[in-house]
Amino acid sequence: MIQHMDQARNIKLTQVGAGTPGGAVMRQFWQPVALVEEFDPAVDPRMQDRPLKAVRVLGEDLVLFRDTAGQFALMDRHCAHRGADLAFARFEGDGIRCPFHGWKYASSGQCVETPAEPTGSTLCQRVKQPSYPTTVRSGVVFAWLGKEKNPDSAPPPFPALDCYKASSTHCFAFKGMWQCNWLQAFEVGIDPAHPSFLHRFLHDVDLEDTGSNAAGKQFRSAAAGNVAGERWPMSRVMRELCQPEIKTLETSYGMQLTALRALNPEATEDKITHTRITHAVFPHTFIIPLSETMTITQIHLPIDDTHTYWYSIFTSTGEAINHAAMREQRARHTNFPDYTPKSGKHNQWGFSADEQASRTYLGMGEDDINVHDQWAVESMGAVQDRTSENLGTSDIAIARYRRWLLNAMDQLEARSTSRLAEALAQGTLAVTPQTFDGFR
Numbered sequence: 001m002i003q004h005m006d007q008a009r010n011i012k013l014t015q016v017g018a019g020t021p022g023g024a025v026m027r028q029f030w031q032p033v034a035l036v037e038e039f040d041p042a043v044d045p046r047m048q049d050r051p052l053k054a055v056r057v058l059g060e061d062l063v064l065f066r067d068t069a070g071q072f073a074l075m076d077r078h079c080a081h082r083g084a085d086l087a088f089a090r091f092e093g094d095g096i097r098c099p100f101h102g103w104k105y106a107s108s109g110q111c112v113e114t115p116a117e118p119t120g121s122t123l124c125q126r127v128k129q130p131s132y133p134t135t136v137r138s139g140v141v142f143a144w145l146g147k148e149k150n151p152d153s154a155p156p157p158f159p160a161l162d163c164y165k166a167s168s169t170h171c172f173a174f175k176g177m178w179q180c181n182w183l184q185a186f187e188v189g190i191d192p193a194h195p196s197f198l199h200r201f202l203h204d205v206d207l208e209d210t211g212s213n214a215a216g217k218q219f220r221s222a223a224a225g226n227v228a229g230e231r232w233p234m235s236r237v238m239r240e241l242c243q244p245e246i247k248t249l250e251t252s253y254g255m256q257l258t259a260l261r262a263l264n265p266e267a268t269e270d271k272i273t274h275t276r277i278t279h280a281v282f283p284h285t286f287i288i289p290l291s292e293t294m295t296i297t298q299i300h301l302p303i304d305d306t307h308t309y310w311y312s313i314f315t316s317t318g319e320a321i322n323h324a325a326m327r328e329q330r331a332r333h334t335n336f337p338d339y340t341p342k343s344g345k346h347n348q349w350g351f352s353a354d355e356q357a358s359r360t361y362l363g364m365g366e367d368d369i370n371v372h373d374q375w376a377v378e379s380m381g382a383v384q385d386r387t388s389e390n391l392g393t394s395d396i397a398i399a400r401y402r403r404w405l406l407n408a409m410d411q412l413e414a415r416s417t418s419r420l421a422e423a424l425a426q427g428t429l430a431v432t433p434q435t436f437d438g439f440r
């Protein structure tokens with residue numbers, strides 16, 4: 001008999017605000033808060049003279065700016081004086097100044113001037129705008145929002161994943177907003193059964209036509225290895241072998257997922273099995289292979305309980321990445337400067353019944369598989385109602401991950417693992433998760 005989740009548990013799993021159990025877990029970890037390119041005047045001309053923008057992270061409204069020393073500073077959006085909105089602050093190079101009464105904050109958040117106060121006032125020395133440490137990795141600005149709640153603790157070490165160690169020539173970062181809770185966005189990545197359906201192409205393309213640099217061309221290139229000397233496009237693997245056996249392995253950094261698709265399950269010898277190995281890095285990141293020489297690391301930043309930015313870092317272990325081509329491919333589907341997708345609920349995610357009948361299983365385009373996942377997770381509603389779902393055997397990784405997430409919340413509340421993020425970061429220091437996608 002299927003056990004249904006109760007509403008309280010669904011709320012606990014999905015909330016990220018300050019003071020919630022899920023929010024406490026998220027605040028243990030470095031979070032992506034912007035792409036570095038968002039501060040490039042070529043991408044956003046407003047950044048030429050005023051490199052400052054409002055960002056929303058874990059339900060908190062913040063401002064992010066790059067000072068003239070090149071450092072990113074992140075602080076609360078409401079001025080520590082009387083709460084005016086610092087998204088409209090004057091940018092002064094070494095800090096920002098609130099236009100209401102002229103209070104100035106250095107990049108550290110320290111108030112350094114209160115010009116309306118009497119001469120000789122030392123008030124500013126006692127005022128600090130809540131601020132958060134930042135670091136830049138692989139074209140992404142990360143911040144740690146744990147500091148204000150744990151003023152004595154330092155941020156955890158940064159995870160030593162391949163995507164963060166790669167040189168700038170071999171990685172490329174992009175992001176996009178989905179109108180839904182982070183957990184359902186993440187769960188699509190630990191669901192190895194869905195590509196056989198959601199991303200199914202009814203026809204294969206010539207393997208010579210699939211460039212490894214094409215960000216949207218997942219499942220079009222060849223699987224590693226061969227079947228009786230023949231290379232198979234991933235589209236064929238996914239279409240013809242659609243009952244994967246899914247295994248999960250708990251690791252020091254999260255979970256390794258192995259999806260086995262047997263080509264000749266009845267054979268007693270010379271069994272051929274397509275194997276796809278992916279990873280979940282706690283709490284909201286997955287790593288999947290895009291081709292034999294490229295991986296995607298996707299982090300799901302909870303903007304708040306009902307909006308998510310996915311940050312994808314494409315990492316090549318082979319040739320340098322053609323950044324311009326990669327960006328152009330993604331930019332075609334994206335509105336700037338907010339990185340919202342051009343397709344969505346407003347246009348039925350580009351759905352075509354003709355296409356569904358003749359070319360793809362879903363009917364939402366062949367160029368960009370990202371919109372397929374977007375439909376899956378947005379069409380559930382802003383927060384999926386897990387009280388009415390019915391999980392099957394193929395949802396095993398999702399069920400296990402939820403249990404793990406709830407355990408982490410409980411342990412954190414009981415203070416038995418206050419250094420959860422540190423332990424998991426150490427896990428990624430100790431081992432580099434390797435992905436695989438092919439026959440063996």
Ligand code: FES
Pocket residue numbers: 079080081082083084098099100101102103
């Ligand atoms: S509210 Fe910002 S200076 Fe007064």
Ligand SMILES: [Fe+2]
Pocket residue numbers: 188194195198199373
């Ligand atoms: Fe997908």
